[in-house]
Amino acid sequence: MLIFVLMLSFTEENYLKSLFQLTVETALKEEAGTNELAAHLGVKPATANDMLKKLKEKKLIKYEKYGKSSLTKEGKKIAIDVIRKHRLWETFLFEKLAFSWDEVHEVAEQLEHIQSKKLIDKLDKLLNYPVSDPHGDPIPNAKGEMMILHQQTLAEESVGHQCKMTGVKDNSSAFLKYVDQLGLAINKTIKVLARHEYDDLIEIEVNSKRVSISPKFAENIFVVCTTCKKKSRRE
Amino acid sequence: MLIFVLMLSFTEENYLKSLFQLTVETALKEEAGTNELAAHLGVKPATANDMLKKLKEKKLIKYEKYGKSSLTKEGKKIAIDVIRKHRLWETFLFEKLAFSWDEVHEVAEQLEHIQSKKLIDKLDKLLNYPVSDPHGDPIPNAKGEMMILHQQTLAEESVGHQCKMTGVKDNSSAFLKYVDQLGLAINKTIKVLARHEYDDLIEIEVNSKRVSISPKFAENIFVVCTTCKKKSRRE
DNA sequence: TATAATTGTTAGGCTAACCTAACAAATTAA
DNA sequence: TTAATTTGTTAGGTTAGCCTAACAATTATA
Numbered sequence: 001m002l003i004f005v006l007m008l009s010f011t012e013e014n015y016l017k018s019l020f021q022l023t024v025e026t027a028l029k030e031e032a033g034t035n036e037l038a039a040h041l042g043v044k045p046a047t048a049n050d051m052l053k054k055l056k057e058k059k060l061i062k063y064e065k066y067g068k069s070s071l072t073k074e075g076k077k078i079a080i081d082v083i084r085k086h087r088l089w090e091t092f093l094f095e096k097l098a099f100s101w102d103e104v105h106e107v108a109e110q111l112e113h114i115q116s117k118k119l120i121d122k123l124d125k126l127l128n129y130p131v132s133d134p135h136g137d138p139i140p141n142a143k144g145e146m147m148i149l150h151q152q153t154l155a156e157e158s159v160g161h162q163c164k165m166t167g168v169k170d171n172s173s174a175f176l177k178y179v180d181q182l183g184l185a186i187n188k189t190i191k192v193l194a195r196h197e198y199d200d201l202i203e204i205e206v207n208s209k210r211v212s213i214s215p216k217f218a219e220n221i222f223v224v225c226t227t228c229k230k231k232s233r234r235e
Numbered sequence: 236m237l238i239f240v241l242m243l244s245f246t247e248e249n250y251l252k253s254l255f256q257l258t259v260e261t262a263l264k265e266e267a268g269t270n271e272l273a274a275h276l277g278v279k280p281a282t283a284n285d286m287l288k289k290l291k292e293k294k295l296i297k298y299e300k301y302g303k304s305s306l307t308k309e310g311k312k313i314a315i316d317v318i319r320k321h322r323l324w325e326t327f328l329f330e331k332l333a334f335s336w337d338e339v340h341e342v343a344e345q346l347e348h349i350q351s352k353k354l355i356d357k358l359d360k361l362l363n364y365p366v367s368d369p370h371g372d373p374i375p376n377a378k379g380e381m382m383i384l385h386q387q388t389l390a391e392e393s394v395g396h397q398c399k400m401t402g403v404k405d406n407s408s409a410f411l412k413y414v415d416q417l418g419l420a421i422n423k424t425i426k427v428l429a430r431h432e433y434d435d436l437i438e439i440e441v442n443s444k445r446v447s448i449s450p451k452f453a454e455n456i457f458v459v460c461t462t463c464k465k466k467s468r469r470e
Numbered sequence: 471t472a473t474a475a476t477t478g479t480t481a482g483g484c485t486a487a488c489c490t491a492a493c494a495a496a497t498t499a500a
Numbered sequence: 501t502t503a504a505t506t507t508g509t510t511a512g513g514t515t516a517g518c519c520t521a522a523c524a525a526t527t528a529t530a
Contacts, residue, residue: 011487034508047488049509054486066495066508097357107351116342122332246517269478282518284479289516301478301525 006058006078010113013082014041015051016060017112019071020079031068077144084140086112087133088123094134095127101134102176135176136167136186136222152225154190155202155218162191163223170220179221183207190223241293245348248317249276250286251295252347254306255314266303312379319375321347322368323358329369330362336369337411370411371402371421371457387460389425390437390453397426398458405455414456418442425458 008016018040022032032040038048056063060075071079089111093099099107114120121142124130131147132138140146157163165188168179183206184190191205201212243251253275257267267275273283291298295310306314324346328334334342349355356377359365366382367373375381392398400423403414418441419425426440436447 009486035506043487044489045508046490046510050487093354097354097361099353099357103353107349107354110349110351111346114342114345116345118334118338119328119332119342122334126332244516270476278517279519280478281480281520285517 007115008078011051012055012060013078013113015048015055016071016075016079017082017086019061019069020076020083023070024076024079025083031062031070033068037069080140080144080146082112084142084144085114085120087137087139088120088127088130090133090135091127091130091139092123100180102173102180104134105171106173132167134186135171136165152223153219154192154204154213154221154223155215157190157192157223157225158227159192159195161225161227162189163225163227164189165221166224167222168220169222175220178217182211182213183209184221189226242350243313247286247290247295248313248348250283250290251306251310251314252317252321254296254304255311255318258305259311259314260318266297266305268303272304315375315379315381317347319377319379320349320355322372322374323355323362323365325368325370326362326365326374327358337408337415339369340406340408367402369421370406371400387458388454389427389439389448389456389458390450392425392427392458392460393462394427394430396460396462397424398460398462399424400456401459402457403455404457410455413452417446417448418444419456424461 015037018037019032022036022040023030034048034052035045037052038045041048052061052063052069055061055075059072060078061069061071063069086108089108090104093104093107094101124142129141130139138147152163153169154163154165165184165186167186168176170176179185188206193203193205193210195202200215202215202218203210203212205211250272253272254267257271257275258265269283269287270280272287273280276283287296287298287304290296290310294307295313296304296306298304321343324343325339328339328342329336359377364376365374373382387398388404389398389400400419400421402421403411405411414420423441428438428440428445430437435450437450437453438445438447440446
């Protein structure tokens with residue numbers, strides 16, 4: 001029996017992944033604009049426009065002229081699969097090959113496009129079916145199901161409250177090295193000591209030391225509040 | 236300090252790899268023809284011709300109009316690097332992910348193009364610096380040095396002599412499954428019992444059983460003769 | 471050595487993925 | 501509600517890697 005598999009190029013996969021990250025994953029909106037998507041992918045809007053038409057043709061996205069775009073069920077399935085591969089590879093690099101967490105992303109960008117269902121399932125098994133990657137991002141399972149994480153950023157945490165770091169929003173090497181330097185890491189306990197009106201800096205306590213961070217920095221750290229025990233979804 | 240790395244496409248890497256396999260590796264000749272190379276890569280001669288000009292321009296091959304092609308020192312270095320990656324990945328799939336030896340080639344064809352020196356060196360270490368892959372082919376080390384193997388095929392072995400299987404020439408899944416079926420494997424001891432003039436079949440003994448094989452089959456099995464103790468290079 | 475067969479090249483076309491420049495639609499602000 | 505700004509589209513161009521068809525050079529054969 002022949003199974004027809006829709007073979008997508010690396011580029012097409014990357015468009016679906018970007019669209020997923022801009023919409024479903026952050027759960028902030030349902031659709032993304034052409035310019036926004038182009039910027040996220042590092043191409044010009046005209047280029048993204050061509051691809052949107054093509055992906056619509058293939059029924060992987062919903063798109064109307066001058067409108068915003070969103071993934072179809074099928075498109076979402078593919079995007080999740082790419083993300084699953086990306087995060088499993090990151091975990092592999094980190095756990096089995098002793099890469100540091102700021103090095104894994106770049107290599108995983110290449111590895112995520114390897115086509116072999118068997119490979120990825122075996123890798124999943126080797127890693128003992130991890131649910132999150134070195135950055136704290138959830139790894140979809142073989143069925144495409146993934147944990148919902150990252151309800152809140154450190155920027156949103158109230159003064160006086162304590163929280164635990166669960167992940168990062170920015171995966172760039174530069175940011176991650178900075179995070180390392182400040183002594184922060186996934187699962188670290190952080191206490192918000194103060195917010196300074198004067199220059200917007202936030203003062204936190206981590207590893208029993210006081211550290212000042214910028215709002216920009218705080219927005220890129222995901223936390224779960226341990227003071228308010230119950231979980232709250234971002235609205 | 237900026238290091239300028241000549242970034243090659245997957246396609247360019249594949250041309251260099253093919254050229255290496257058709258010349259240096261089999262050690263039968265110094266150069267390969269355009270049609271031959273095209274056939275090896277599964278493209279038309281006109282396509283290969285374009286690429287040969289491009290690779291000459293980049294000083295990775297020697298090529299003159301209507302002449303045969305060969306690798307320059309730099310081209311050979313890159314080809315060996317691709318082959319190193321291919322064979323390390325095959326070994327990884329076989330040893331760490333329990334792939335069978337007929338499944339590894341296809342996936343390694345994709346993995347061999349991942350760009351990350353660190354990745355490949357860590358992989359090498361994880362596998363404990365293997366010198367040959369699941370098919371018995373030599374794996375170049377980080378310096379590009381590789382063992383010379385495969386001096387002789389089973390087709391060349393004398394009647395009455397005993398030999399040990401060291402590898403296969405054909406890496407196709409179909410051939411490798413056939414090898415498995417006959418009870419052959421790397422390091423198996425094989426005795427050549429007879430050659431039948433009538434239909435050219437070769438009778439061998441393996442696992443204490445008599446098996447008949449075709450000349451075509453025998454040409455794709457590499458062996459080292461244990462009867463003639465000393466090693467002999469193919470002329 | 472002339473001719474046939476093989477091998478290699480050129481010219482011209484195609485598609486995917488990018489670009490710039492010009493323009494059109496939609497949204498925001500005056 | 502018009503004008504300015506932002507956002508999105510179209511047209512046309514580029515490069516890489518493939519193709520076919522026609523032709524040229526080389527090699528083998530009669």
